[in-house]
Amino acid sequence: MKIYVRIRRAPRPSRLVVAAVALVLLLAQGAWAISYDLTAGAFTKTMPGGQIVTMWGYKLTGTADPFTSPGPELTVPTGETTLTVNLTNALPAGPAHSPTLHDTSIVIPGLIATGQAPVYQTIGAIPKNRMTSFDRVATPGGGAVTYTFQNVRPGSYLYMSGSNPALQVEMGLYGPAKRLAAPGQAYAGVAFDTEATLILGEIDPAMHAAVAGGTYGTPVYPSAFDHHPKFFLVNGEPFTSTRAPVFVGAANQTVLLRILNAGLQIHVPATTGAYMTVVGEDSYEKDHPRRQLALMLAPQKRLDVTMTVPDGKTLIYDRTLDVVNANIAGPGGMMVFLQSGAAPIPTCRGDLNQNGQVDASDLQIFLDSPEFGRSNCTVSAPCATDYNGDGRVNMRDLRLINSWVGTCPAPAAAVVEPAASSGAPALSRGGKPPLNGDFDGNGSVDHKDLRLMLDAVDDPACAAGDCAADLNGDGKIDTADLALFKAAMLASGKKGKK
Amino acid sequence: MKTSAKKRTMRALGLAAILILGLFATAQAKVDGLYNGANPTFNLTAATGYIVGGDGAVLHIWGLSPQGGPVQYPAPTLIIPQGSTVTVNLTNQLAEPVSLVFPGQTNVQATGGIEGLVTREAVPGGTVTYTFTAATPGTFMYQSGSNMALQIEMGLAGAIIVRPAGFAIPGNMTAYGTADTAYDQEILYFQSEMDHRIHEKVDSGQASLVDLTTWFPYYWFYNGRNAPDVFSAAGVPWLPNQPYDCFPHLLPGQKMLLRIVGAGRDMHPFHHHGNSATLIAVDGQVLESTPGSNNPDLGEVLFTQPVLPGQTRDVIFSWNGNELGFDIYGHVATDPILEVEVFAAATLQDPLAETDTGVNVAAPSQGAFPKRRAFRAVLTSGLATDPAREVVVLRMDDPAQPNILTVVKRGQEGTTTPASWPANTSAVIGTYHGQIFAGPADNRFPVTLPDQKDLTMGAFYSGSPFLGAMGTLPPGEGGFNLNNGLAFMWHSHSEKELTNNNIFPGGAISIAIVEPFGTTIEQSAH
Structure with missing residues (x-):
């Protein structure tokens, strides 16, 4: 049985909400699918020399993030093999001479979307049915399509537009995706200490100007055949x-x-x-x-x-x-x-x-980093993300960076750990395994509960080994509890859907 | 383009000179370069200069000159013994900062000069010093690390060859110090291109107008020369700034090491006609299953080498005429069989009787013999004390019975006299060569060569299909193939690159000559 996870959120979720919830999903092990909500849209970029070009890019749907190219990195957790992308198209409408030009889709070479269905069209005066998209399209103005990719092997992937790709990928509709074989291993047994993604692209400003001006596909700029990149x-x-x-x-x-x-x-x-x-x-x-x-x-x-x-x-x-x-x-x-x-x-x-x-991306980097979980940080082998300097990169550091989201704390400033919560997560477990993670009792397990849970990390009551945030009751609040929290959140989300 | 009538005249004279001088030249297969012994110091000066294109065009370049020498395109090939600590002093006579990087070398240190983007740079008029350890053998490149898109295009790149420990010419010629990297001849293929429009702008002080995103090459070089200049000997006086040639020679059965360097911006599919060849190393790293063994057991047999920009490839090529369908050596039936001709051997299933008209070959070697094609072979006793061998011409008449080989002709090896089978005949050693053209009429298969009127000649055709033989040629044909070897074009298979500014032939063309036995081939000096 496949379980597809939708990231649920309030109607106007904050960036933190999406980031935090998504991150919990990333941590989890097990046969869960990972889901990302991406919106494609236009933005402008100033190039060296001052030229401003229109770009297309992606952002996480519903966030206040800017559109970027490349788009957000999609990470498939080690234990999962299914990647779902919910694509929304916020691009401007296509030009009158080619109204479907800005219809877009997501393909990931090397993976096949369930139910992949190419789109054929007769374009212009030539009575010939031509493929214009490798898969179902989301239309400008908020059209949405869900793509589910199964059997994701460990490795690196490129997600990109599968619609008029010679144009749309050049415009910036691409991004990286990845899956590790195991923490710190690219493939089974291929170990690394740190990782970085380098994704190459090109810009022909004339092509971008033609797209922005609605003249792409006209004699002004007939096609990508005329692509002569300058950047x-x-x-x-x-x-x-x-x-x-x-x-x-x-x-x-x-x-x-x-x-x-x-x-x-x-x-x-x-x-x-x-x-x-x-x-x-x-x-x-x-x-x-x-x-x-x-x-x-x-x-x-x-x-x-x-x-x-x-x-x-x-x-x-x-x-x-x-x-x-x-x-x-x-x-x-x-x-x-x-x-x-x-x-x-x-x-x-x-x-x-x-x-x-x-x-959000910093939180993602934090959690993706092999440093997360290290307990042997020293002066000679330091951990850049051991914010409280206790020699470990753990939940407390996650709580710290989580508390900084949306701000810019000075690197030299003293690190102040948030005060211990005296709220519900610190309440005694009372020997029960209730532990649905709904610490604030609002009926759903959501980002607020995550925040509360992280706040309880340093609570003396929890340190004493008896608190509700310690979901598995093993005396510590750690990634195992995060995984349980995720399961609880999923259950809550499914309930909410009915 | 500065092609003058005078220059064209000089070019014509130059070609004539090749033809005349060439008659007395020794065949070469060598890598020229700077060799300063162990722990060498190289004093190089970056400066401007001019080179001559294959069409006579005068092209402005930036190159490196060895101490006291003319500026070179490409930069001098540095030949270095393994383990050396190498010092390169770079003096800058250009108008912008310049530097050098040494990819693949270890412990590279830069001192002097100014801090640059990639490494320390020499300011105009200044000097910077690089030291590194040539820790591992192989073929490498060095190039500018400053304003790379322009400076490498202008010519600031060269090859580095690190000789393995124990290397000796002759006696112990290997690329990586191991038996499977041994070779008999070696040649450098340093590949580059040029968009002369950029060079003209730089030459006329309009470098600020250069748009490198519109780069479009018109000239393609091997070792800094276009065809046909690659055939002129190294160091000829009429190419003072292009001292390296590219004209490989080898004998049948010899191994030739091709050191291929991609120094330009484009990938070039380098095609060595005549045979496939084994890629044994890339970027100075042997293709090996045991790291550090330098045993190229993961070598790849390729017919065309895709040469990436920034890449070096070491390739071993060999040629013996197998499977051509005719006997390139022009043997008579009973000529001794040459070692390079041997392709297969097998034991005999049954003892041979004097009246037998065929031999019965034991499995599993029977499949190695060609079908329905006559080939020369020797039947041997296999006894050290009884070396008598009988040469035969065999043919597998029925592929359904691959173990039965009909005896077409027979005779004792080295004579024309049929003799008795050797005592205790137990083995057969065959060659791939089929039809025998040469020799007395009764000893040769009927073959009619094409009429001369049906042939297109070339400068490298000897007039005969046989190695070392010269045939009649129409007036004005031939002349580049002094010992009547066999010529194979080794070239870029991006065929448009076989031009000099849109004129064929030119550009990335070279010719490899398989010389007849006995030809002396000059080796590298170091």
């Missing part, structure tokens, strides 16, 4: 002198790089120094990993690469030398530095992706 992107950004490096933890650790090509051209990720070891390709493990300095990465290809990153900065760049920004002299384009060693000082404590604020 070359890693994770949606071209290189500039101010681009922050990707921090990959302590020096000489094994870093797993998931390198994906969402562009329309072949690129060759390369290093100027250390070797990369190709451990997987297209979500299949390599029997005999090769050590290479330059990698063949055709469009839509996915490579899993491990690398020992020495202290300092290590350049990953495109050896086809798309390392310029339009006609601006000097380096740019498809380049990014990995940085290891001492952690860079972030703008805000907890701002793990260094975007200037602690938000």
Whole structure:
């Protein structure tokens, strides 16, 4: 029996709600499906040189997050094999000459959506039925489609638009997805210490201007045949002198790089120094990993690469030398530095992706990090996310970063752990196993209960081994309780649906 | 484009000179470069210069010059003994900062100069020093680490060859120090391209107008030369800034190591006509199942090498004429069988009687012999004390009975006299070669060669299909194949790259010559 999880939320949920609930799902083990709600929409981006281009991207539905390209990373938990994406189309309507041009869908090469049904259309004067979408489409103005992908193997994936993809993927409708074989293992036995995703893309500003102006598909810009990119992107950004490096933890650790090509051209990720070891390709493990300095990465290809990153900065760049920004002299384009060693000082404590604020993606990074669960952080082997400095990265640190969401605490400021809750979660279990997680008694197990539960982590009553938040009654509030909480939330959600 | 009438005249004279000088030249298969012994220091200067395209175009480049020498395109090949601590002093005579990176080398340190994006850089007029340890053998590249899209296009890239410990010419020529990486000849294929429009803008002080996103190459180079310049000998005076040639020569059965370096921006499908070849290493890393063994047991047999930008490939090629369907060596039936010709051996099922007209081959080797095609073989006793061998021509007449091989002709090896079967005949050793063209009429299969009027000649055709034989040629044909070897084009299979600025032939063309036995092939000096 398959159980499909819908992330339930209040009509106007806060960003935190969605993030927190989604994160609990990520943690859980078992035969549950993971579900993501994505909305496709347009935004603008200022390129080096000042040019403003219209982009298309994704965000988590219902959040105040901006649209981004690439879209949010979709993580399928280790113990799960089904990924559900609920897609909503908030793109502007297609032009009059091609009204279905902005209909969109999600495909994940290497996975097949249940009930996949290509869309055929007769376009223009040519009496010929042509496929315009690989799967069912969500129409602009809020159209929605659910895609369910089963049998997700460990590996790296590229999700992207399956509708007019030569146009829509170039516009920015792509993002990374992944599944680990086990915590800290890309494939069974292929261990790593930290990981980073590098997703390549391109922008031809003329194409974007044509889409924005409704002239794509007209003699002004007939098709992607005329695609001549001027900007070359890693994770949606071209290189500039101010681009922050990707921090990959302590020096000489094994870093797993998931390198994906969402562009329309072949690129060759390369290093100027250390070797990369190709451990997987297209979500299949390599029997005999090769050590290479330059990698063949055709469009839509996915490579899993491990690398020992020495202290300092290590350049990953495109050896086809798309390392310029339009006609601006000097380096740019498809380049990014990995940085290891001492952690860079972030703008805000907890701002793990260094975007200037602690938000849902930082929570996700926190939970995805192999550091989560470590109990041996030391000065020589520090944990960047051990916020309270107790040598462990645990629920208390999760509670801290959770409490910072939406703010930007100064890195130098003292860490103040939230006061222990005296609320319902700290109440005695009374020997009963009620434990539905509905601590506030409002009839549903939801984000408020999660907050309460995290607050109870430091409660003396719980430390004494008898509190309701300790769902399994083992004397500690830990990830096992998070998993139970999730189950309770699911049950609550199903009840609510009836 | 600065192609002048004078230049064209010089080019014509140059070609004539090749033809005349070439008659006295020794065949070569060698890698030229800078060799300064163990723990070497290389003093290199980045500077501007000009090279000559295969069509006579004068092309502005940025290159590196070895101490006291002219600026080179590509940068000098550095030949280094394994384990060396290498020092590279880079002096900058260009108008912008320049640096070098050494992918795949260990413990690279940069001192002097200024802090750059990727590594330390030499400012105009300044110097920066790099040291590294050439810890492992193999084929590598070094290139600019500054403003890479422009500087590598302009020419700031070169090859590094690290010789394994114990390497010696002759005596112990291996790519990676192990038996399965041994070779007899070696050649470098340093591949690059050029969009001359960019170079013209830089040359005329309009570098700020360069838009590298519109890059579109017009010239393709092997070792810094376009065809037909690749055939001119290394170091010829009329190509002072392009000192390396690309003209491989090998003998039948020899192993040739191809060190292929992708230094440009595009992937080039490098095709070695004549035979498939074994890829033994990529980026200086042997394709091995046991890490560190340098035993290429995971080597791949390929017919075309997709050469990535930034990649090096070590490939071992060999050629012996098997399976052509005719005997390239022009044997008479009873000529000795050459070691390189042997393709299969089998024991005999039954003792051979003098009256037998066929042999019965034991399984499992019977399937190794060709069907319905005559081939030369020797029947041997297999006894060390009785080396008498009888040469026969055999043919499998009925593929349904692959163990029965009819004796078509027989004679003692090295003579024309049929003799008795050797005593205790127990084994057969065969060659793949089929029809025998040469020799006395009664000793050869009837074959009619095409009329000359039906043939298209080429500069590398000797007039004869046989190795080492010269046939008649129409006036003006041939001349590039001095010892009457067999010529195979080794080239990019992106066929548009076989041009110089849209004129065929040119660009990424080279010719490999399989020379007849006895030809002296000059080896690398270091």
